[in-house]
Amino acid sequence: MTLLDFRLTESNTIPLDSLAFHVGDTPLLPLRRLSRSLSPRTRVFVKAEWFNPGGSVKDRPALNIIQNAILHGDLGNGKRLLDSTSGNMGISYATFGAALGIPVTLAVPASASSERISILKALGAELILTDPLEGSDGAILKARELAAERPDLYWYANQYNNDANWQAHYLSTGPEIIRQTNGQVTHFVAGLGTSGTFTGTSRYLLEQLPDVNVIAFQPDAPFHGLEGLKHMPSAIKPGIYDESMVGTPLEVRTEAAHEMVIRLAREEGLFVGISSGAAVVAALQVASELDEGVVVTVLPDAGYKYLSDKKLWEQDWSPTSPDVGGDV
Numbered sequence: 001m002t003l004l005d006f007r008l009t010e011s012n013t014i015p016l017d018s019l020a021f022h023v024g025d026t027p028l029l030p031l032r033r034l035s036r037s038l039s040p041r042t043r044v045f046v047k048a049e050w051f052n053p054g055g056s057v058k059d060r061p062a063l064n065i066i067q068n069a070i071l072h073g074d075l076g077n078g079k080r081l082l083d084s085t086s087g088n089m090g091i092s093y094a095t096f097g098a099a100l101g102i103p104v105t106l107a108v109p110a111s112a113s114s115e116r117i118s119i120l121k122a123l124g125a126e127l128i129l130t131d132p133l134e135g136s137d138g139a140i141l142k143a144r145e146l147a148a149e150r151p152d153l154y155w156y157a158n159q160y161n162n163d164a165n166w167q168a169h170y171l172s173t174g175p176e177i178i179r180q181t182n183g184q185v186t187h188f189v190a191g192l193g194t195s196g197t198f199t200g201t202s203r204y205l206l207e208q209l210p211d212v213n214v215i216a217f218q219p220d221a222p223f224h225g226l227e228g229l230k231h232m233p234s235a236i237k238p239g240i241y242d243e244s245m246v247g248t249p250l251e252v253r254t255e256a257a258h259e260m261v262i263r264l265a266r267e268e269g270l271f272v273g274i275s276s277g278a279a280v281v282a283a284l285q286v287a288s289e290l291d292e293g294v295v296v297t298v299l300p301d302a303g304y305k306y307l308s309d310k311k312l313w314e315q316d317w318s319p320t321s322p323d324v325g326g327d328v
């Protein structure tokens with residue numbers, strides 16, 4: 001039994017279905033229209049992470065962190081799960097916390113999108129909003145402070161330093177990509193937030209396919225609109241961040257990501273969040289330099305949580321040369 005298979009059953013004979021069973025095994029979709037200008041021998045695939053029950057890639061590490069904590073007796077003993085989050089990890093903690101009866105307290109930058117804050121409140125999480133000017137680092141410092149003040153009340157999940165974060169991707173995202181590409185993946189591209197997705201997936205892929213190329217990307221500036229991603233040179237570096245594996249990350253501009261989310265919606269039917277737009281910018285950049293290859297990237301969440309940015313979605317834009325047909 002793997003950790004991601006952990007089952008809470010009330011009977012030995014009839015296993016109950018649960019949200020946990022539906023984490024991972026997300027679709028791997030080809031980009032068809034957006035890859036038209038690439039070499040015909042180069043393909044780009046995206047992992048559709050919004051198919052997870054909590055709506056994002058962060059279900060994988062949140063579930064693994066919670067399951068490990070329960071196994072070690074850190075949670076399930078009345079303590080509150082405490083962490084800092086820009087939103088998605090909080091939504092995943094709050095989802096599984098509600099399902100398992102574990103109370104959740106989150107330090108969240110007040111600048112997190114209003115949709116995220118509403119979802120967290122709907123799921124019953126206790127929120128401590130931190131200075132928007134301090135971004136995700138302000139939330140990290142607040143969570144550390146609360147954890148130090150009240151160790152009796154909180155169990156600090158510490159997603160930036162918890163190995164169960166990257167291990168979730170080592171155990172699930174990496175094996176899925178190998179299976180879904182029949183071992184033909186040549187390039188893996190992912191953005192850096194906690195760096196869990198990049199680090200865990202890359203470690204597994206490199207172990208199985210030593211020739212695979214792993215490429216990280218980050219926002220091009222300290223102040224950016226790529227919610228969920230970090231500009232590493234100016235941020236508190238996560239403890240799980242593996243600089244030797246990352247090398248020199250590609251840099252993606254917020255405006256390029258904004259343009260790409262509209263193209264993904266209107267040319268591919270993929271309504272995704274801003275960091276997903278950034279992932280496709282980076283993946284297409286990598287793919288454009290290849291004569292032959294299979295490039296895989298991760299689309300962390302869907303567009304719903306960003307809808308309050310009306311100007312972004314209502315841009316007047318349509319494909320220059322729409323081609324009709326093909327499989328959906």
Ligand code: PMP
Nearest residue numbers: 088193194195196197228275300
């Ligand atoms: N995109 C979004 C929307 C996110 O919420 C996150 C998580 N912070 C990421 C990308 C980055 O994922 P990771 O923390 O695994 O690096």
